[in-house]
Amino acid sequence: MTVLPQLRAEVVAAVAAPRRRPRVPLVPVFAATAIAVTVAIVLLALPSEPAPDAPTPIAGTPPAGQLARYGVLRRAPTPADRAALRTLYAQMAPDEIPGLREDFVRAVGPGLILYSLPFALGNTAILTGGRDDPLCISATGGFGCWNADQLAAGNSLVTGDHRVGLVPDGVASVTLRFDDGRDISAPVRDNVFDMEVGTPRGYAPDVRGVTWRDAKGEFAGP
Numbered sequence: 001m002t003v004l005p006q007l008r009a010e011v012v013a014a015v016a017a018p019r020r021r022p023r024v025p026l027v028p029v030f031a032a033t034a035i036a037v038t039v040a041i042v043l044l045a046l047p048s049e050p051a052p053d054a055p056t057p058i059a060g061t062p063p064a065g066q067l068a069r070y071g072v073l074r075r076a077p078t079p080a081d082r083a084a085l086r087t088l089y090a091q092m093a094p095d096e097i098p099g100l101r102e103d104f105v106r107a108v109g110p111g112l113i114l115y116s117l118p119f120a121l122g123n124t125a126i127l128t129g130g131r132d133d134p135l136c137i138s139a140t141g142g143f144g145c146w147n148a149d150q151l152a153a154g155n156s157l158v159t160g161d162h163r164v165g166l167v168p169d170g171v172a173s174v175t176l177r178f179d180d181g182r183d184i185s186a187p188v189r190d191n192v193f194d195m196e197v198g199t200p201r202g203y204a205p206d207v208r209g210v211t212w213r214d215a216k217g218e219f220a221g222p
Helices: 003-016 027-045 064-069 079-091 122-128 148-152
Strands: 106-109 112-116 135-139 142-146 156-159 162-166 173-178 183-189 192-196 207-213 219-221
Touching: 079 106, 079 112, 106 192, 112 192, 122 142, 135 156, 135 162, 142 148, 142 156, 173 192
Parallel strands: none
Antiparallel strands: 106 112, 112 135, 135 142, 156 162, 162 192, 173 183, 173 207, 183 192, 207 219
């Protein structure tokens, strides 16, 4: 019989033939990889969160150095300060007080208003050399603005027959030496002194020297 040999040959051929493995579709794998890479790029591009203890800048706030140096800026606004803010807006043109830090306007004496600006324009830029973050005092006869170096040097404002200036914490009195030979002292209140100097020659004398003293009368600068 020839059936068995033929059947045996078919079985052997079937066993010897290589088996075809099912093909795994590659498109989903590539798609998943592309999605993962895209997500990673997006996450890297996102801004990192600030450190938990990092201070958050507040719009309209003076620089930290100003706040540390002048206690009058650190105290809470009073009703007199709010009235001074309204007066300032009534007296000054908008281009003279650009970006006015309203929460840091202070009434610092009769007819005197202290204010902080983020940058200097116009006359303020002329007074401060265009430096950012000037501090200014508005007085009855005008206004004066100073940059940090000018304040550290003890610069002051002439208004009528008065000299007005801003000094840092710890200064209790200011003595000015004028070019007519006089030395005049004035107390400090809210970081500001207002000194009556008179006009013996018909005009305000120039300042030749500045001395700051603390509450004990000891030298404190500048």
